[in-house]
Amino acid sequence: MNAVQITGVTKCFGDHVAVENLALAVPRGSIYGFIGPNGSGKTTTLRMIMNILQPDTGSIEVLGESLRGACSARVGYLPEERGLYRKMKVREVLRFYGELKAGRRVNREVDEWLERFGLLDRANEKVETLSKGMSQKAQFIATVVASPELVILDEPFSGLDPVNANLITKAVLDLRKAGATVILSTHDMGTAERMCDFIFMIHRGRKVLDGTLEDIQARYGQDTVRTQIEPAGAGLEELPGVTQITDFGHLRELRLQPDADPQRVLEALMQRGQVRHFAVIRPSLHDIFVRIAGDGESIPEGGTE
Amino acid sequence: MMRRLLLVAKRDYLATVRTKGFIVGLVIAPIFMGGSGIAFALLRGHVDTRDRHIAVLDRSGVVATELERAAKQRNDEVVFDQDKHEKVQPAYVIEAIPPVADDPDAQRLELSDRVRAGDLHGFVDVGPEVLHPGTNAATSYLRYYARNAAFDDLRNWLNNTVNNHLRRSRLTGAGLDEAQADQVFRWISLDPMHLVSQEAGTGEVKQGGRQSEAEAILPPLVLLMLMFLMLMMGAAPLLNSVMEEKTQRIAEVLLGSVRPFELMLGKLLGGLAVSLTGAGVYLGLGLFALMQAGLMGFVPVEMLPWFVVYLFAAVLMNGAWQAALGSVCSDVRDAQSMTLPGMLPAMIPMFVIMPVLKEPLSGFATVMSLLPPFTPLLMMLRQASGAGIPAWQPYVGLAGVILTTLASVWLAGRIFRVGILSQGKLPGPRQILRWMIRG
Numbered sequence: 001m002n003a004v005q006i007t008g009v010t011k012c013f014g015d016h017v018a019v020e021n022l023a024l025a026v027p028r029g030s031i032y033g034f035i036g037p038n039g040s041g042k043t044t045t046l047r048m049i050m051n052i053l054q055p056d057t058g059s060i061e062v063l064g065e066s067l068r069g070a071c072s073a074r075v076g077y078l079p080e081e082r083g084l085y086r087k088m089k090v091r092e093v094l095r096f097y098g099e100l101k102a103g104r105r106v107n108r109e110v111d112e113w114l115e116r117f118g119l120l121d122r123a124n125e126k127v128e129t130l131s132k133g134m135s136q137k138a139q140f141i142a143t144v145v146a147s148p149e150l151v152i153l154d155e156p157f158s159g160l161d162p163v164n165a166n167l168i169t170k171a172v173l174d175l176r177k178a179g180a181t182v183i184l185s186t187h188d189m190g191t192a193e194r195m196c197d198f199i200f201m202i203h204r205g206r207k208v209l210d211g212t213l214e215d216i217q218a219r220y221g222q223d224t225v226r227t228q229i230e231p232a233g234a235g236l237e238e239l240p241g242v243t244q245i246t247d248f249g250h251l252r253e254l255r256l257q258p259d260a261d262p263q264r265v266l267e268a269l270m271q272r273g274q275v276r277h278f279a280v281i282r283p284s285l286h287d288i289f290v291r292i293a294g295d296g297e298s299i300p301e302g303g304t305e
Numbered sequence: 306m307m308r309r310l311l312l313v314a315k316r317d318y319l320a321t322v323r324t325k326g327f328i329v330g331l332v333i334a335p336i337f338m339g340g341s342g343i344a345f346a347l348l349r350g351h352v353d354t355r356d357r358h359i360a361v362l363d364r365s366g367v368v369a370t371e372l373e374r375a376a377k378q379r380n381d382e383v384v385f386d387q388d389k390h391e392k393v394q395p396a397y398v399i400e401a402i403p404p405v406a407d408d409p410d411a412q413r414l415e416l417s418d419r420v421r422a423g424d425l426h427g428f429v430d431v432g433p434e435v436l437h438p439g440t441n442a443a444t445s446y447l448r449y450y451a452r453n454a455a456f457d458d459l460r461n462w463l464n465n466t467v468n469n470h471l472r473r474s475r476l477t478g479a480g481l482d483e484a485q486a487d488q489v490f491r492w493i494s495l496d497p498m499h500l501v502s503q504e505a506g507t508g509e510v511k512q513g514g515r516q517s518e519a520e521a522i523l524p525p526l527v528l529l530m531l532m533f534l535m536l537m538m539g540a541a542p543l544l545n546s547v548m549e550e551k552t553q554r555i556a557e558v559l560l561g562s563v564r565p566f567e568l569m570l571g572k573l574l575g576g577l578a579v580s581l582t583g584a585g586v587y588l589g590l591g592l593f594a595l596m597q598a599g600l601m602g603f604v605p606v607e608m609l610p611w612f613v614v615y616l617f618a619a620v621l622m623n624g625a626w627q628a629a630l631g632s633v634c635s636d637v638r639d640a641q642s643m644t645l646p647g648m649l650p651a652m653i654p655m656f657v658i659m660p661v662l663k664e665p666l667s668g669f670a671t672v673m674s675l676l677p678p679f680t681p682l683l684m685m686l687r688q689a690s691g692a693g694i695p696a697w698q699p700y701v702g703l704a705g706v707i708l709t710t711l712a713s714v715w716l717a718g719r720i721f722r723v724g725i726l727s728q729g730k731l732p733g734p735r736q737i738l739r740w741m742i743r744g
Contacts, residue, residue, distance in 0.1 A: 052560045052726060077561040083554035087320065100312050100562040142558065 003181035009058030018044040033196030034185040037293040076148035091123040102146035113141040132159040189286035217282040225254040228277035313571025360428035369401035371470040427451030525689035539580030540624035547631030565722035615681035622710040625717035632724030654682035665692035677709035
């Protein structure tokens with residue numbers, strides 16, 4: 001059974017169509033990545049799943065129940081911007097959020113999570129005294145302390161150093177292991193690639209990608225060459241069959257035409273310098289995102305359901 | 306639902322009453338509200354005792370001498386406190402100036418310049434025919450020139466002294482002797498009295514006793530001020546509180562757990578609890594103090610249940626609109642522009658206190674107090690005034706208030722649930738109306 005089942009959902013704000021005829025199925029126990037440029041309709045979709053907004057048309061089922069607020073106690077939500085009472089003490093605010101969600105006291109769970117995230121010694125301090133990373137961890141605890149079956153995380157890693165990001169990553173994976181379904185909205189394509197079982201991309205209110213990372217990359221084929229050539233400043237203009245070059249400094253990625261021959265590209269590179277690295281690869285999620293959102297490239301056949 | 310509602314209410318209540326600001330506010334607010342009265346009481350003893358030099362241009366020839374005599378008598382009686390051996394009142398020093406007939410304007414200008422220079426406090430110009438004024442106002446005038454002539458205490462003294470002397474002179478001129486003339490002017494004050502009542506058991510007639518102005522004005526005014534203060538404490542802060550929860554994205558998190566209407570209602574109940582706490586503290590302390598002072602007879606005990614009922618309705622009604630207005634704001638500037646419209650239902654009654662208190666049975670007072678947004682404050686003011694308003698009016702007013710409160714909470718809830726998630730430009734009245742109708 002799916003944790004979230006969205007069917008033919010459209011949501012407008014005045015004349016602006018925020019989400020158009022969206023269909024999506026989020027399987028239980030999965031981590032589902034939501035990606036898309038700013039203003040693409042991600043947050044509106046998340047708010048509709050949260051039952052904060054109602055769709056104009058279509059239906060949304062969450063955890064087997066059709067909407068109208070019936071299941072909000074089973075869903076945890078971490079918004080992109082922090083939403084904690086700054087003047088309240090950390091422990092108090094977490095107990096408040098947890099009790100509001102669970103409908104029972106969650107004192108023990110709050111202390112367990114505080115200890116896990118190294119915040120126990122700050123439990124009696126006001127939220128406003130916490131650093132950005134600590135507030136982010138507190139916000140995460142507020143989201144999960146009531147043990148929701150569906151966890152919606154909007155940019156959970158923003159403002160976190162690698163150590164704390166690992167803590168949250170581990171916590172998210174543990175939640176999944178415990179049976180929860182996680183929807184992870186992020187602009188960090190690396191995170192989406194590493195953590196998500198499925199990726200969903202929305203652009204201008206419409207679904208443009210939906211599937212596993214492998215499926216999505218397979219639709220684009222092996223049309224990318226990653227290379228390192230010396231000298232580093234060697235010109236790569238007018239290589240045969242290359243439509244675009246992305247310079248990462250140390251490495252460069254070349255996008256090939258569908259009928260281009262990588263062998264000829266390699267030959268051309270060897271004429272311009274000493275090739276240290278040459279690999280024909282699938283495009284990264286970052287690359288696919290930029291192609292759709294930045295270059296307006298059309299989606300290959302089978303790119304959407 | 307009830308558990309979540311109470312949780313939101315409890316959090317809001319504790320977040321307010323635990324702050325130092327609330328406790329300090331409890332102490333300071335009544336001082337501010339009764340500030341002018343307290344300042345008046347404190348400063349009443351502080352009189353400017355510098356001598357007042359008054360020039361008199363007596364064109365009648367009958368006034369200047371009397372003013373000099375009366376001033377001397379007054380100065381002897383009230384200027385020095387013999388027990389304290391100190392000057393407690395200014396002395397009035399009269400300077401008779403012979404009027405110049407050919408250029409009176411130049412003389413008035415000269416005297417005015419002396420006032421401006423601080424040499425004189427003021428001067429009086431007495432017309433030539435004041436003793437026997439005919440129809441010609443040009444010759445029978447009495448004019449007082451000073452920097453602030455209209456509000457000057459001296460004007461009253463001059464007015465009374467000159468007119469008493471003129472009337473006495475007219476009567477003695479008509480043949481009455483001085484003692485008879487004084488009898489004619491004997492003033493007997495009209496005392497305000499309570500109504501006479503009859504003891505239910507003994508049938509004994511109970512005299513009303515003398516009524517004081519303070520006794521008549523203070524109970525309704527104190528109750529009114531207390532309710533206004535409670536609105537400021539419990540309802541008004543909801544505008545900023547909701548705006549902050551919206552802009553800090555707290556509302557977005559809360560709405561994952563509670564419905565918008567539950568959130569608003571919870572906040573309203575929190576505000577109501579704050580108001581009841583404040584009212585409880587003030588009423589408790591006030592009644593205790595009056596009891597200790599043996600003044601419980603002045604307390605309109607029968608008004609207390611009405612006060613509590615009106616307070617409930619007023620906080621919920623005003624608070625609902627404040628919350629709705631707060632929900633449409635996206636920043637502090639929006640909230641500032643919404644403050645005045647939000648406060649109007651509480652402020653308009655404050656502007657009409659005096660006309661309503663003076664004539665509680667007038668058509669104006671009746672209509673204003675039956676308009677539901679103003680009923681809690683103005684009907685209570687009329688009831689507490691003791692004017693004996695028709696018995697049906699408070700009940701009709703209360704019915705209107707209850708219906709309006711329910712409608713306000715419902716309509717505000719419809720605005721709130723759209724407004725709390727809206728971003729960007731402040732919506733106009735038409736758009737807010739659309740949210741109210743469509744939800």
